[in-house]
Amino acid sequence: MNTTVKEYLDGLKDAYLKHNGKEEWEYFEKNRQGAKKEYIDELTQIFPDIPKSLISLLQHVDGTYGREYAGETILFYIFGSDVFQYPYYLLSSEEIIQGKNAADDYSEYIERVYEGVEIDDKITNKVNANTKWLHFSDCMNSGGTSQLFIDFSPSSTGKKGQVVRFLHDPDELKVIANSFDDYLKMLMNNEYNFINEHSVEY
Numbered sequence: 001m002n003t004t005v006k007e008y009l010d011g012l013k014d015a016y017l018k019h020n021g022k023e024e025w026e027y028f029e030k031n032r033q034g035a036k037k038e039y040i041d042e043l044t045q046i047f048p049d050i051p052k053s054l055i056s057l058l059q060h061v062d063g064t065y066g067r068e069y070a071g072e073t074i075l076f077y078i079f080g081s082d083v084f085q086y087p088y089y090l091l092s093s094e095e096i097i098q099g100k101n102a103a104d105d106y107s108e109y110i111e112r113v114y115e116g117v118e119i120d121d122k123i124t125n126k127v128n129a130n131t132k133w134l135h136f137s138d139c140m141n142s143g144g145t146s147q148l149f150i151d152f153s154p155s156s157t158g159k160k161g162q163v164v165r166f167l168h169d170p171d172e173l174k175v176i177a178n179s180f181d182d183y184l185k186m187l188m189n190n191e192y193n194f195i196n197e198h199s200v201e202y
Contacts (some may be wrong), residue, residue, distance in 0.1 A: 002056035008184045009060070012078065015192035021200035024076065028064070031072040035062035039093035046100050047134050049152050049161060051180040054136065063092025065138060079137050079148065080187050080194025081165050082176045086139040086146050087194040102135040102149060103127055106166065109173055118172040122158030123151065133164070140199070145169070150180055 016025040035058040043050055043058075064076035077087035091099070103110065107127040112119060124131065130153060137148035149164045154175075163177040177183035187194070 001060060002053045004053050004181050004184055005056045005060065008057075008188060011188050012192060012195070015195040016200060019196055019200050021195070024200055027072075028061075028074060028076045031069050031074055032061040032064075033069045034059040035093040039097065042097055043093055046097065047132065047150075047152065050134065051150070051161065053181050053184065054134075054150070057090065058093050061090065063090055063095060065089035065091055065095070067092055077140065077194065077199050080190070080192065081139075081146065081148065082174070082186075083146060083165070083167060084190070084193045086141070087199040088137045088139045088146070088148060091136055091138065096134060096136060099135040103131040103133040103153070106133070106173070109166075109171065114171070116170075118170075118174070120158075120164070120173060120175045122154055122162060122175040123164060123173055124153055124155045124158075151175070 013025055016022070040055060040058065064074050064078050067074045076089070078090045079088035080086070081088065104127060108114065109117060109119060110124060110127050112125055132152040134150040134152070135147060136150060139146035145168050147166045151158070151162050151164045152160055154160055154162055158175060159178045161179045162175045163180060163183040165174050165176045177186055
């Protein structure tokens with residue numbers, strides 16, 4: 001397992017135990033399964049620059065968004081963002097593949113069609129065949145409130161592989177980390193503040 005991912009999961013476990021989530025964590029660990037090699041191979045073909053840490057995480061658990069593993073369903077918060085009140089799920093490798101054209105869904109935002117919508121200048125203002133966003137996470141509100149992406153097509157002021165957070169009402173696209181590894185470290189530095197009694201007892 002990737003070193004950063006191991007450190008992240010160890011800290012996540014501690015956060016769950018701290019907030020009386022031992023039962024939820026043990027259920028997660030007992031029933032989780034890693035992504036199939038065929039899906040990992042397809043992901044790396046679609047996204048050649050996919051972070052090794054995300055691959056490692058998917059090999060550990062192939063999604064936590066109502067995923068069924070051998071008849072058992074996992075609905076488990078594993079991420080947060082700068083909007084700390086929203087915990088997030090990890091999408092499965094198959095869901096990420098299905099959402100490979102995620103940037104198209106946000107084309108009007110990216111191209112600054114709407115006035116009054118805050119768009120980070122690190123995000124490109126053009127959507128074309130080379131625009132690549134990897135949608136890896138939805139927030140607790142079925143993704144309707146917030147989603148997370150790895151952006152492989154930044155503007156000249158951004159960084160390839162930066163993590164973009166979409167927030168709805170008010171709508172906003174913001175870069176919250178320069179890389180997926182930096183994103184995980186941010187959550188660790190924030191002491192997994194998205195995990196609390198509310199998020200454990202959903």
